[in-house]
Amino acid sequence: MRLKEESSEQKLRGAYYTPLPLAEMMVKLFSGNMQIKNVLEPSCGDGVFLDAMSNTGIIEQFDLITAIEIEDDEAIKVQKRYESNKNLKVINQDFFDYYEEYSDKKYDLILGNPPYIRYQYLEEEQRALLSDILTSQGMKANKLINAWVGFMVACVNMLSDQGKIAFVIPAEILQVVYAEDLRLFLSNNLSKISIITFEELVFSDIEQEVVVFIGEKGEEEKGIRIIELNNLDDLKDFDINSNGFQKLQHVHEKWTKYFTTDKENELVSEIRNNELFHKLSDCALINVGITTGNNKYFSVDKNTVEKYELESVVRPLIGRSSHANSIFFTQEDWMENVNSGKAAYLIDFPETPYDEYPEKHREYIELGEEKEENKGYKCSIRDRWYRIPSIWVPDAFFLRRNNLYPKFVLNRCEAVSTDTMHRIKFNDGVSAEKIMLSYYNSISFAFTELCGRSYGGGVLEILPGEVGNIFVPKLDNISEDKVRSLLEKVDDIVRRNDDITKALDLVDDKILVAELGISKTLCNEARDIWKKLQKRRLKRS
Numbered sequence: 001m002r003l004k005e006e007s008s009e010q011k012l013r014g015a016y017y018t019p020l021p022l023a024e025m026m027v028k029l030f031s032g033n034m035q036i037k038n039v040l041e042p043s044c045g046d047g048v049f050l051d052a053m054s055n056t057g058i059i060e061q062f063d064l065i066t067a068i069e070i071e072d073d074e075a076i077k078v079q080k081r082y083e084s085n086k087n088l089k090v091i092n093q094d095f096f097d098y099y100e101e102y103s104d105k106k107y108d109l110i111l112g113n114p115p116y117i118r119y120q121y122l123e124e125e126q127r128a129l130l131s132d133i134l135t136s137q138g139m140k141a142n143k144l145i146n147a148w149v150g151f152m153v154a155c156v157n158m159l160s161d162q163g164k165i166a167f168v169i170p171a172e173i174l175q176v177v178y179a180e181d182l183r184l185f186l187s188n189n190l191s192k193i194s195i196i197t198f199e200e201l202v203f204s205d206i207e208q209e210v211v212v213f214i215g216e217k218g219e220e221e222k223g224i225r226i227i228e229l230n231n232l233d234d235l236k237d238f239d240i241n242s243n244g245f246q247k248l249q250h251v252h253e254k255w256t257k258y259f260t261t262d263k264e265n266e267l268v269s270e271i272r273n274n275e276l277f278h279k280l281s282d283c284a285l286i287n288v289g290i291t292t293g294n295n296k297y298f299s300v301d302k303n304t305v306e307k308y309e310l311e312s313v314v315r316p317l318i319g320r321s322s323h324a325n326s327i328f329f330t331q332e333d334w335m336e337n338v339n340s341g342k343a344a345y346l347i348d349f350p351e352t353p354y355d356e357y358p359e360k361h362r363e364y365i366e367l368g369e370e371k372e373e374n375k376g377y378k379c380s381i382r383d384r385w386y387r388i389p390s391i392w393v394p395d396a397f398f399l400r401r402n403n404l405y406p407k408f409v410l411n412r413c414e415a416v417s418t419d420t421m422h423r424i425k426f427n428d429g430v431s432a433e434k435i436m437l438s439y440y441n442s443i444s445f446a447f448t449e450l451c452g453r454s455y456g457g458g459v460l461e462i463l464p465g466e467v468g469n470i471f472v473p474k475l476d477n478i479s480e481d482k483v484r485s486l487l488e489k490v491d492d493i494v495r496r497n498d499d500i501t502k503a504l505d506l507v508d509d510k511i512l513v514a515e516l517g518i519s520k521t522l523c524n525e526a527r528d529i530w531k532k533l534q535k536r537r538l539k540r541s
Contacts, residue, residue, distance in 0.1 A: 281468030293378025
């Protein structure tokens with residue numbers, strides 16, 4: 001964990017300034033709306049949204065604009081720049097403090113770019129105020145919550161009956177678990193939600209994918225719509241009404257589902273209710289991989305094993321996605337990784353007293369202490385920092401972060417994995433090979449994209465609970481011989497790094513259509529969903 005004093009000032013402030021063209025597009029959406037009298041900018045920074053109002057000529061349209069900024073220097077600069085604007089008031093204050101004092105105030109328009117500050121970087125008072133804002137609305141407050149979540153909740157509460165909010169926020173709102181309470185809160189408190197996404201990064205100085213969130217209060221609920229743009233240049237011909245609204249479900253859910261059409265969502269719902277399918281969590285325990293606290297130290301190559309005579313305390317390791325080149329991880333696969341110099345061993349020091357450790361083992365531990373490998377948080381809280389807890393051999397692995405698709409790999413050599421992969425332990429009586437084959441089809445691949453999240457750089461990240469929500473076909477009545485024969489063909493496709501759609505074609509035709517009676521049309525439609533979401537994600541790579 002990085003301490004506050006070690007972090008950059010920008011990270012502590014969460015200040016990533018909005019490009020002017022984007023701010024201008026946002027304020028133009030409200031040009032000429034005579035119902036908007038009072039405007040709030042809760043974190044004005046360098047005043048880019050005020051500049052946008054000035055440049056577009058609508059700054060005088062409003063009766064009162066209140067701009068709040070926590071940083072003294074920024075507030076003073078903005079105040080001086082707009083001192084001739086009598087309808088503009090700049091307040092040098094933390095917005096959370098302002099909200100605590102004036103939460104009953106109502107605004108017709110609230111817009112801006114709230115700070116992206118992680119919980120651990122907030123001051124104690126800010127944490128308490130953030131917690132109060134969330135819990136007052138029946139939401140959970142935890143250490144994963146970011147400051148921008150509190151800004152959104154507070155600002156929605158300050159909207160007038162027909163009020164509107166327009167924020168630049170992280171694209172995390174669409175999918176992360178810690179924002180699920182926020183998504184439900186917004187769906188319950190806003191009649192219209194529009195989300196504008198960008199295929200290219202908007203902020204040049206950070207790898208942070210953002211969206212423009214536009215919400216409106218009102219009596220008639222319209223739902224949600226998502227407008228996808230390539231980059232800021234597309235704002236020139238931008239039409240927010242180019243997409244219609246979809247009905248918004250008032251449940252804890254990811255909003256990435258709204259990237260698919262109503263028809264596609266009906267197909268997904270049909271699969272979820274189809275007795276021929278079940279979730280992976282119905283078949284297995286899905287757990288995170290081993291948390292070593294320091295993968296670089298505990299994952300070692302053959303030379304290190306030999307140098308420190310670690311042969312008696314190491315286990316076969318599948319440590320990275322590059323180690324998994326097939327759907328079976330065999331002894332031969334592991335030895336290939338070993339001989340190619342990969343870190344293919346995991347050190348598992350025993351419970352025996354330290355004094356009884358061989359000299360070479362103690363030498364390796366002392367080397368780690370010299371390099372302060374023991375100072376990391378996970379290692380430092382252990383009774384013996386060099387002993388990794390919760391090591392067990394799984395039946396299979398599921399890759400956590402992926403490019404084209406997540407691999408599901410059977411463990412054939414008693415290997416273990418770090419937290420770069422999830423560990424799968426099949427339920428009693430479950431055929432590992434049948435579950436493995438049931439994953440490699442178009443329908444299940446569509447669910448991987450729906451259940452996972454775009455991590456950045458085109459990567460698909462999928463967590464254990466999300467893996468468990470992937471629907472796979474039931475293969476109980478399929479013969480073991482047929483399953484094994486098809487698995488070998490799928491494995492050959494993966495080993496040769498061939499087009500994975502060849503494997504999907506094979507399982508779609510031979511299992512879903514021929515054995516289970518699922519229509520080829522449904523398989524094709526599911527394939528389209530997978531490719532559509534995959535393409536959107538990969539464009540960010």
